Amino acid sequence: MSNKIIPVIMSGGSGTRLWPLSTPAAPKQFHALATANSMIQETALRLVGAEYLAPVAICGRGHRDLVMSQLEAIGKSPQGVILEPFGRNTAAVAAMAALAGQEIDPESLVLLVPADHVITKPRAFHDAVMAASETARERIVTFGITPAHPETGFGYIERGEPLSEGIFEIKKFWEKPNLETATTYVEGGRHDWNAGIFLFSPQVMLEELSLYAPEVLAACVDAYKKAHRDGVIISLDEEAFGQVPSISVDYAVMENTSRSAVIPCDIGWADVGGFAELWRLGEKDDSANHVKGEAILIESQNCLIRNDGGPVVAVIGMSDVMVISTPAGILIAPLSRAQDVKKAAEAAKERRS
């Protein structure tokens, strides 16, 4: 039996919460946010080892060239790039990952990873993948992140009975909780953050999709079969893909199947969901400013300053604000208003159209 793992990188995010850094033309996964390389590059680079085959990427049609060039630039040329004509949520992505995995090597495992997450402990992540690989022959394994604080922005996975050392059945998936509930989760020690990372056998995923989301699977199989192929590019058939119900893999499969498992792990995971996280994750100067690009700071503290190639940014006497300058726009707001950035992104989009 093959012990190969196919990294399948989900690169579907549109990232309006990080506008103007992230734009529809180049969402956040294509930018170097907390690191030297772009997030999709970091995602590919952290999967090193003889077990990993060349990656497969799943992305929107408009991002084909970005995905190809960014992965080639780091010597991680993809063996497949599946182009979605439009987004159809993660059940469709899981189905495509399973179909591609089955085509490449039915005996392999698929490691389905978002392109826009930070993992600061790649070694620990690799160890968790290795530890889960046996279980992943029979079950869809999710990676549960030991919660660092009672976060209300993530879903949680409640552990069930142990399956083996460090791996558990899943008792229940929980939606984003309120602060009180999140606090009981953290204190109870049986709930982990749902990072949206999956390790599975293509066959198992296809079987569970056929049981719990047969319409998704049928339409995906059709779109995949009718895809236009050009080298590694697999351009899904638009009409067939339009028939795929838009539903998450959590909701369609994970909450229903008994063939699931969770491996709690501490891998330095973070979802750079907004600028507040970016400031928190970034390196700081002595005044707790995170500065990237050409900038002049005078008597300013706790600021996030990003200048992506624009004229010099000068900030005088400001605290707790973000200033983001890119060719797509210039954003100024208190870091506490990071959740309202999408309003500006939408207004900017309307203005252009």
Place this chain on the structure above:
Amino acid sequence: MSNKIIPVIMSGGSGTRLWPLSTPAAPKQFHALATANSMIQETALRLVGAEYLAPVAICGRGHRDLVMSQLEAIGKSPQGVILEPFGRNTAAVAAMAALAGQEIDPESLVLLVPADHVITKPRAFHDAVMAASETARERIVTFGITPAHPETGFGYIERGEPLSEGIFEIKKFWEKPNLETATTYVEGGRHDWNAGIFLFSPQVMLEELSLYAPEVLAACVDAYKKAHRDGVIISLDEEAFGQVPSISVDYAVMENTSRSAVIPCDIGWADVGGFAELWRLGEKDDSANHVKGEAILIESQNCLIRNDGGPVVAVIGMSDVMVISTPAGILIAPLSRAQDVKKAAEAAKERRS
């Protein structure tokens, strides 16, 4: 006797307090700040009437093309453009204005006006010029602005005995006062803001310079005689001009001569010395924001937003700040820190060099 008036426009400011709108290459007088036209254009345009001859401009060498093109664009082609190789303060400017006036028409009067001031009541200004023209045959007339508030950023002129209806001898020039002193000035009703505008006969100015600033006059005459001429361009001789002592006309002449006068007037005058004034003078939206250029404001008040051709500026949840985006830089600061803008301008300059 000629009743002609030659407007001589002083365009020497470097305007670091308005960086990055104002830069060494294009200081504030070349920008449309509070109005549709640039400040130097507004300065030329407000002097309409049969009395006014074509203007003369005095500027730095590097601004020759800007001065020519901006004045030609509004049909105010200058009859002379005097190029200074470097700045030598306003006594030299007054001397050059007098020399040019004498050359053009010794019987005319020179109206020496800064290129970077706002005058919202041009009709009242014209009336004041007319009212002062008789006195200006014998005296250097300054325009005293009725103070609107106890401003500590300007010098004041104290009136002496009346010379004629509405025109006074000058008792004393006062440096920028503290708030207490400024308050007594405003309450006393005998002090006016010194706007740095002068009306004089070329002959009178030359006589007073020869009495009180003979070194300035001698070096200026030398530099003017040796100037390289090309059409209307008078490029002052660098070596000779280098011999001119750097001193203000107030300090060199006005504080010493008895041949002076002040005409108090209410002409809607403002010195756009910094961004706080620009916000105060500008049109506001319902939330007291002054916005020029492409911008998105969300829940923001009392802001000054200027976007000179850059990508869209989005401001969320900010109050009392300025955001200035130009190809030379992007500035973010509280409006209350407007006086510190020159620090950023200097840092930006150092960075480039």
